Amino acid sequence: MDRIRIVGGNALNGEIEISGAKNAALPLMISALLTDEPVSLLNVPRLADVKQLERILENHGVDIAVHGRRRGDREMGGQRITITAGDIVDTTAPYELVSKMRASFWVIGPLLAREGRARVSLPGGCAIGTRPVDFYLDGLRALGADIEIDGGYVVATAPAGRLKGGHVVLPKVSVGATHTLMMAASLAEGTTVIENAAREPEVTNLAECLVSMGAKIAGIGTDRMVIEGVERLHGTSHEVLPDRIETGTYAMATAMTGGDVLLRGARSELLQAALDSLGEVGVSISQEDDGLRVRRNGNGLTAIDVETQPFPGFPTDLQAQFMALMTRANGTSAIRETIFENRFMHVAELARFGADIHVDGQTATVRGVPELKGAQVMATDLRASVSLVIAGLAARGETVVNRIYHLDRGFERLEDKLSRCGAEIERVTG
Numbered sequence: 001m002d003r004i005r006i007v008g009g010n011a012l013n014g015e016i017e018i019s020g021a022k023n024a025a026l027p028l029m030i031s032a033l034l035t036d037e038p039v040s041l042l043n044v045p046r047l048a049d050v051k052q053l054e055r056i057l058e059n060h061g062v063d064i065a066v067h068g069r070r071r072g073d074r075e076m077g078g079q080r081i082t083i084t085a086g087d088i089v090d091t092t093a094p095y096e097l098v099s100k101m102r103a104s105f106w107v108i109g110p111l112l113a114r115e116g117r118a119r120v121s122l123p124g125g126c127a128i129g130t131r132p133v134d135f136y137l138d139g140l141r142a143l144g145a146d147i148e149i150d151g152g153y154v155v156a157t158a159p160a161g162r163l164k165g166g167h168v169v170l171p172k173v174s175v176g177a178t179h180t181l182m183m184a185a186s187l188a189e190g191t192t193v194i195e196n197a198a199r200e201p202e203v204t205n206l207a208e209c210l211v212s213m214g215a216k217i218a219g220i221g222t223d224r225m226v227i228e229g230v231e232r233l234h235g236t237s238h239e240v241l242p243d244r245i246e247t248g249t250y251a252m253a254t255a256m257t258g259g260d261v262l263l264r265g266a267r268s269e270l271l272q273a274a275l276d277s278l279g280e281v282g283v284s285i286s287q288e289d290d291g292l293r294v295r296r297n298g299n300g301l302t303a304i305d306v307e308t309q310p311f312p313g314f315p316t317d318l319q320a321q322f323m324a325l326m327t328r329a330n331g332t333s334a335i336r337e338t339i340f341e342n343r344f345m346h347v348a349e350l351a352r353f354g355a356d357i358h359v360d361g362q363t364a365t366v367r368g369v370p371e372l373k374g375a376q377v378m379a380t381d382l383r384a385s386v387s388l389v390i391a392g393l394a395a396r397g398e399t400v401v402n403r404i405y406h407l408d409r410g411f412e413r414l415e416d417k418l419s420r421c422g423a424e425i426e427r428v429t430g
């Protein structure tokens, strides 16, 4: 199994190209199920999760053409993928595929809206919490769907073959439920209102794509969206927005090691809360024409408290990385996780570097230490894994991160991007 080996201590200096966002690319790919015409997506990152979703879509009979860059083209440019769901040959999303990636459950929205039926495996729990799907099911019921659970599958049907507009109030902000209901409502008969909708930039990216396919959506970017269903949607071409979590991760890596890095293509408005926190910690951040510049030269890091919140708050997907940073700050930081109930698995691994962290319920108290020491550690989920890389970059001596398939799900060419900025990091195969 592949591992990542890091020798810590080098400051990061140079440029890192920010890839297209995984969490935008996935729902955009799924939205192609809503039309029989081609949907072309630009700036799609090369990630294991994208490949996995290609398999899932192909299982429904979708044709996927990847127009990759040729050798010699820009090294890290995203790929263009054209997805054509001419005929949906199968409305079942099987357990073997859905259990590998929770986002694949979202196909239930477009399949039900377009075909009037869908049979999708329940995604099950995952490392960061139980992650139920009750909001999705209640929302689809509000759109007129009949729903049964049978043998671990959600079997959903739209009476008379078409969903009807309805009123949905999400009990808690949910990115996936907002994506799914927005896609379903786009082809329903009549008007749907989604209240307490997620405002994450990835939701806006999907909404704008749906509009370019002919959907009628008002309130994009707000917590109340009004969707007037249309009879059919058409093909489009749409660009995946830059990955705000990758941006925040490299900003924190630079903050951790010191140095000066231009995050090419990054946009500050996608992660302002996290950038504000980094500013308070003592990191200098400036928006330039071609990206965000992150700098920390010589100054120490100041410990601050953060609490994860839905957008525009501090993202849960940057909580582990920020905790890694706080292990080296001056003072004590309280980090409160409010989105997922079990998202502190990196704590035990960070402790292996000599970090001083105490967890009480949903709050981790991090006391900064003068030095981290390299260690053998194990990745548990995607964002937790990269927090170990950040710690390793600053730790004295050698770090080996095991089980890095988690990293490959969401970070494109991580070791390459970091080593170009001076980090001593390599992938060890076998």
Ligand code: EPZ
Pocket: 023, 024, 026, 102, 103, 129, 130, 131, 132, 133, 134, 135, 136, 137, 172, 173, 174, 175, 176, 177, 316, 317, 339, 340, 341, 382, 383, 410
């Ligand atoms: C998306 O997951 C992201 N995944 C997650 O990123 C991200 O952490 C999360 O949103 C929050 O920002 C993708 O975009 C592919 P939610 P999602 O529904 O949609 C509860 C990563 O590392 N809930 O917004 O699955 C749920 O348990 C991943 O890239 C219910 O109770 O998250 C959680 O506590 C990890 N019932 C909260 O809502 C439901 O029916 C928010 O989850 C649905 C959700």
